[in-house]
Amino acid sequence: GAGVSQSPSNKVTEKGKDVELRCDPISGHTALYWYRQSLGQGLEFLIYFQGNSAPDKSGLPSDRFSAERTGGSVSTLTIQRTQQEDSAVYLCASSRPGSNEKLFFGSGTQLSVL
Amino acid sequence: SQQGEEDPQALSIQEGENATMNCSYKTSINNLQWYRQNSGRGLVHLILIRSNEREKHSGRLRVTLDTSKKSSSLLITASRAADTASYFCATDVRRDKIIFGKGTRLHILP
Numbered sequence: 001g002a003g004v005s006q007s008p009s010n011k012v013t014e015k016g017k018d019v020e021l022r023c024d025p026i027s028g029h030t031a032l033y034w035y036r037q038s039l040g041q042g043l044e045f046l047i048y049f050q051g052n053s054a055p056d057k058s059g060l061p062s063d064r065f066s067a068e069r070t071g072g073s074v075s076t077l078t079i080q081r082t083q084q085e086d087s088a089v090y091l092c093a094s095s096r097p098g099s100n101e102k103l104f105f106g107s108g109t110q111l112s113v114l
Numbered sequence: 115s116q117q118g119e120e121d122p123q124a125l126s127i128q129e130g131e132n133a134t135m136n137c138s139y140k141t142s143i144n145n146l147q148w149y150r151q152n153s154g155r156g157l158v159h160l161i162l163i164r165s166n167e168r169e170k171h172s173g174r175l176r177v178t179l180d181t182s183k184k185s186s187s188l189l190i191t192a193s194r195a196a197d198t199a200s201y202f203c204a205t206d207v208r209r210d211k212i213i214f215g216k217g218t219r220l221h222i223l224p
Contacts, residue, residue, distance in 0.1 A: 004156075031210055042202065042216035043157075056211055091156065101145060103204075103212060105156035 002026075004106035006092050012112045013082055021077040021109045025094030032075050033093045033103065034067060043091065049075060082113045120203060120218040128223050133190040135218040137203030138183075146179055147204045148188050151217070157202065160188075190220075198222045 005024040013019050025032050034046040045059040049069045060066070064082075069075040079086055089110050093103040121136045137146070145164045149157040163170045163179045163186065170177045176189040190197055200217045207213050 033212065035214070043214035045211070045213055048210060048212075050210055089155065093157075101147070101162050102159045103147075103149075103157070105158070107156045 004092055004094055004104050006090075006106035006109050008109060009107060010110045010112075012114065015084060015113055016081055018078065018080045019082055019111065021079075021090050021111070023075045023077070023092030023094075023106060025073065025075070025092070026104055027073075028096070029094035029104070030072060030097045031095045032069060033095075034075070034077050035091045035093070036061075036088045037091060037108075038088045046077070046090075079111075082111075084113050087111055087113045120201070120215045122218060123216070124219040124221070126221040126223055127193060129193055129195060131193055133193050133197070133220055133222075135188045135201050135220070137186045137188070137215055139186075139203070139205045139215075140184065141205075141207050143181075143205045143207070145206060146177075146186050147212075148175075148177060148186075149202045149204060149214070151200045151202065160201075193220075193222045195222050195224060 007022045030051055032049040035043040036046055037043050047054055047057050047067050051072050052069050064080045067077045089108040091108045093105045095103050119138050127133050143165055145162050147162045148160045150160055151157045161172045161175050161177050163177045174191045179186045198221050200219050202214045202217045204212050204214045
């Protein structure tokens with residue numbers, strides 16, 4: 001596709017359920033980022049991938065959060081045993097090889113935990 | 115953790131006026147970027163300024179960088195209704211780790 005694609009665009013789940021969010025970066029982009037944005041707030045860094053490896057996982061809020069990337073392309077962010085405070089927009093971005101100078105963002109997944 | 119802090123948090127100006135937003139950061143950087151976000155979804159890259167640059171222009175945008183003060187400013191000249199959005203600065207705290215500030219919400223009044 002032409003841009004970063006995220007799915008689903010909206011997800012409503014019950015507290016305690018697991019959810020999986022997907023990000024399909026721009027073809028050829030080796031760096032991939034996940035951010036979380038609560039209503040009216042800034043972007044909270046979660047994790048980034050360089051290829052399939054994640055050099056920095058320090059932003060993941062708890063061990064209920066995990067992320068993986070396979071084939072240097074699609075990434076999934078998994079939240080286990082969701083809590084109400086997990087409700088937010090989860091944004092994914094990618095950038096070209098060797099460049100962190102311009103991130104291309106997807107439209108995000110709005111997660112609502114009831 | 116937040117690296118950048120934008121100021122002000124919110125700004126309302128009349129159409130046609132200039133809008134200035136500021137960003138302060140904590141650590142050394144290679145570059146600083148500004149992004150715009152409409153309707154709380156995906157961000158769009160506006161402009162990048164490198165640590166060895168002091169000023170950069172792009173259309174109606176002017177960005178300055180003062181590395182001694184660890185601060186940057188974004189000026190939007192001759193504002194338009196379409197400029198209503200949230201604006202974020204982003205810094206590379208180390209290679210490939212991009213941290214965003216909390217943003218400035220800009221509202222252009224007709």
